[in-house]
Amino acid sequence: MEAQESYPVDVAAIREDFPILERKVGGDITTPGESPDDSLPLVYLDNAATSQTPKQVVEAIVDYYYGYNSNVHRGIHHLSQEASVAYENAHDRAAEFIGASGGREEIVFTKNTTEAMNLVAYAWGLNELGPGDSVVLTQMEHHASLVTWQQIAKKTGAEVRYIRVTDEGYLDMDHAKELIDDSTKMVSAVHVSNTLGTIVPVSELADMAHEVGAYVFVDGAQSVPTRPVDVEDIDADFFAFSGHKMLGPTGIGVLYGKKEILEETEPYLYGGSMIRSVTYEDSTWEDLPWKFEAGTPPIAQGIGLHAAIDYLDEIGMENVQAHEEHLAKYAYDELSAFDDIEIYGPPGDDRGGLVGFNLDGVHSHDLSSILNDHGVAIRAGDHCTQPLHDELGVPASTRASFYIYNTREEVDKLVEAIDDARQLFA
Template identity: 85%
Template structure:
């Protein structure tokens, strides 16, 4: 293990908070939760898909279920009041985390970033877009953005335009200036590419959008977990992210929106909790953010989401970012030692905490399987960016992604696994 001083965070202390990192992998997996002893230690490098969850966050969920499990905003009894307060305060805590000074009124909880994207696309896009309008995306968009706006455009007659990605993995900002014009009503852009690791200049894109009267939606699925985010400094009209990528539970995410925009938007999911008054003829909606949270919400997950935010803030998001950047650069430098590896995206000192690559002569899925036998968990496939992979001329790629509990030694394990693949496919 590297000396603690070589990392921006106390990796040993952090790893102790994640029991799953102590397990071995391999052997019989037919019974979930039961693991053989004669297996190998886990090296988990698939954090861009889902990070692990520390004991503190799990404890928050257990405390809810064991202590005050009850529905929110519906009961007068004591436990319902406790649950309601905790759930509402979770919104405030998440809003604070991303710099939303409007508090809970500007943050609606969703299942994930994808649902947040769909909420805006259907609640705003179907009402506001029509023939002659344009939505501007990038060629590196996740399917959550690309497919959603593509389908909304088909329903409304709007046009979808794509900002080019250059050979260096960065956006062509001159092309962005050409595409974002008076017809543009929405610019939807990924903050950090989950395939290339590119950190996009979202503030500049926000300025371009606002100059023509358009909104900007920032997909923060890879940025909110890994670096300080201030939605007001970015001047994002909408910002979305997921709890399961930032030490939180699955099934919970957040949609930030500027209050005046959210107040004008109509909900697209209807039912309990989001209504104020219902007659046989019509209905009126609850205040923000509840009008966008129909039905019984993910109460335990929302409370645990706030606990995850607390956990990350205790570490310090500046330290989280520094640790990610250190590992990304180290992995990039190690992989560039070999002539048979193609890396996608910007240089190692100018990317988020992931590296996507291909090993010559070995399909990404085969490589993933071989690495799995070495205990190394990575992602292989198109990473929900099929059009981008088409542009790259790659059917799939291998992605290693890092988080606060990863080490340089684990990157070395990845590199050692590549030697095994070379021998097998020699």
């Protein structure tokens, strides 16, 4: 491995916190977690889908289950009080991490970004949208946004409009100005494209939306894990991200909403925990954010997310961003050297920490399978952006995505494995 000073972060020290990176993979899958003798070292380049989890996060979750496992907000006993404090502190920590000065009242825990999107679409959209209204999206939206608003529009009679993506992979801001008008009630945009790596100017979109009295919802699933984010600087009305893409556990997502908007929005789910009083005739709701967290919430996952945020903060999000962009540019430059590789999205020095591409004559699924034979884990398919792939004129693409524990050496192994695929299909 290269000299440590050549990286923006201490990769060697970070990798020691991730036992899974010592695994070998390949061969027939028999018992999960076990590797055949002839398997190869894992090169994990599928971080845009799910990042790996450090020991510190796992230990925080284990500490909860071994030390104070209990339901929250429902018991007077000691364990319930401990769990409640830890769970509430996790909300405060998430608020601090993304610059939400309203604290826990502006932070709703969901199970992922998709549920956060659905919460707003159903709780706010069904009540506020109607015929003559428009929702403006981008052509690079993840299905979590596109499908959700598409279906809400069908239920309400609203229109969905899509801001074009330029041939270079950028959002066409002139087209955005044309689409966002007095009929617009919501602008929902991805912050960093999970397919192109495009960094969307969401602050400008927020300004456009607010000029016509519309709200803006930012999908931060690919941005919060990889760069400093300040929701108040963006002026987002809603913002969502997922724990499993930022070293945290699965089953935990975060919805940020401006307090005044959340207070006016009706609950999405009903039941225990989210009520203040109940009679046979009617019910009233608990204070924020609990009125949006019906039933037993993701307690262990929230505690794990808190630990993941602490881990990232210790590294520094500016350093996380620098390392990701360093590797993305290196991968972009290496892959660009081959005439038979088509790369999608902006140049290597102006993108998030991923590179989407295709090798001429080889379907992305076949390429992924060959890379897997070399121990290299990447993503192949439409990445939950089917309409965008239709715009690109390809059914699927291959995506390598990087995080704080990846190295240039692993990018080199990716390139070597692609060369083997090239020879196989020659």
